[in-house]
Amino acid sequence: MALLKILQYPDRRLHTLAQPVTEVTEAIRRLAADMAETMYAAPGVGLAATQVDRHIRMIVIDISEEKNDLMVFINPQILERDGEITHEEGCLSVPGIYEKVSRAEHVKVSAQNVEGQLFEQEAHGLLATCLQHEIDHLNGRVFVEYLSRLKQDRIRNKLLKQQRETM
């Protein structure tokens, strides 16, 4: 397994629309394992392929305390959404920034697993938030885009300054 480099906002590659996975191959399974290792090491509770510069529709999530409940979603699609919840969100591509975002409180998602089999997942609370956040990544959307223009500009300038200082 390998640790992958996570793209940092405002990298324009984070705005790429990810393409469907047409066949779940050994290479896809290896990427899922590498994404999981990268997520656990960061540490984070989710990661989208977009964030590691692989523009295919795959995400990994583990919101368990013990970090022993890995979920891999290939070609995830939101079938139902309802309610509203506001969570403080973070993002491994936007380090050090935490902001409140409102999203659906419940979602029903269909996806394929690492064997290529279709499954459905009902999610509430943090899992629902995380699924929506990661599926947004696959659509080229970063959570800061839900914030005001002023906040987005401040975050962009802060991260660009940090990136210049660590070059």
Ligand code: K1U
């Ligand atoms: O970058 C990402 O997409 C992962 C992101 C997922 C997420 C978290 C919270 C709300 C919505 C989406 C993160 O994992 S940020 C880091 C984080 O939340 C965390 C880090 C260490 C322990 C527990 C949580």
Ligand code: ZN
């Ligand atoms: Zn993110």
